[in-house]
Amino acid sequence: MNAHAATPASARIDDPALLTLTQAAAAIRSGRLSSREATLACLARIEIAQPRLNAFISIEAEAALKAADAADAALARGDVKGPLHGVPLAHKDMYYDAGHVVTCGSKVRRDWVAPLTATALQRLKDAGTVRLGALHMVEFAFGPTGHNPHYGPARNAWNPDHVTGGSSSGSGTAVAARLTYAALGSDTGGSIRLPAHFCGISGLKTTVGLISRAGAMPLSQSLDTVGPMARTVEDCALLAGLMAGADPADPTCADRPVPDYLAATAQPLAGRVIGIPTRFYVDDLDADVAEALDEAIVTFARAGARLVPVDLPDQSRLSAASTVILLSEAAAFHAEGLARRPQDYGDQVRARIENGFVLPAVTYLEALRWRGPALAAHLEAIKGLDAVLAPGAPMPAPTLAETDLGGAPNAEAMIQRLTRFTRPVNYLGLPAVSIPAGFTKTGLPVGLQLMGKPFDEATLLALGAAFQRETDFHTKMPELP
């Protein structure tokens, strides 16, 4: 396996890029590490990895160092901006950042300058972050592999012949390769959980309504969610706590107190009850994925959790309803663009958008109306459980060639299989935490997802962090090319 464990905490300061987000933030605030040192360390790795991984759409080294110096100067004056003071980060290139080009992974927006800043991004800026650049993504976030005809594919840090998963492709591979401490992703059909699974990192798909979507490129207003991707669950908790909460710019965002997610990650596993699905999520698994799930069940049980079988309602029907909504809403968002500039859309994304134009409005509205009863039935099925544990995908990362719709004969079937385990959660609007849970014999990561109840991210983060105290999969990292 092409991996090695992260170095001990006492030695990590020698290579600042290898710190976790939480560690880096603490080191900068305490003066043990400067923002410039952290930024230089990330930029050095980016310079090495970018030609092979294509993780970034834009790298802004000079501006990043200038911002880092300003952060260091502010800290020297005793002016701490927030919990992430001076921490360099890069995000999926769909979060509007006023005055910056935000491509959304597309040719259509190749030169589009955002007029405003996304609320989620602004809250991270307010916490003190430094911008490293913009991360790669699937065109308009509409695809699960990482292929992109306009900017080339992002490549998996564990093996560049394999996909990163999408649509948060750059976020997945950049976090895995330690090019950024963490990154924003988005999850409409699995776009955080798939790259987390394929790249061996942690991720949080949030409850619909937890984090404002204002200024985040829309794909499906009913399903879109903003969430963090990072090296540890603890880091995801830190970021979620900073971004969550009501926002006047997004009236769909829930107005409710934000729990202390970071504190939740310290909770023990003892007494927790985790459901293991009796079907669907355990059907048709590749051997490596099945093995990772079995071993995780043993790990959770050994650490004090109670594992029980759970019979969930028909997940295929939830997945179908999710597809109806996603295709319909994406077609509506892109109707104008596709009519005006069809030649500027990639073939795969244009084909997916066209699918939505033929769906009956009545079917779309029925899919929306059924969401309430479907969620009620799911909540009834998981009553008494803290979470449901399942693989993030039935297989490890396939190769880029295997998923090339223009070349591979079985690519469409493989792509459908990729998103099998992620779409039901999107339809129900539920939160899910992704955790690295093993490696294949060829060294590719395998991940699991803990699916929870609406707005109960705290419990999922507690479970995920507890799992990471028992395992070391999250500390493994690929060697730089």
Added chain:
Amino acid sequence: MTSSLTAEAVIVTARTAGLDLTPETALRIATAVAPALDAFAPVSGTLPLDLEPATFLRVQRQGDGE
């Protein structure tokens, strides 16, 4: 597999949306969309009159983990 959506039906529907599709494109779309429509078919036409989309938000807020 029995499909609820044919290429011919796709062509007719697309025309109402102002799209003029080739038979090949229509077949591709029918093949891509039919599985979702078929899987959702048992729900279609069965929902009660008073069920509004906003029910989802009510269930979500009642069923939260706090």
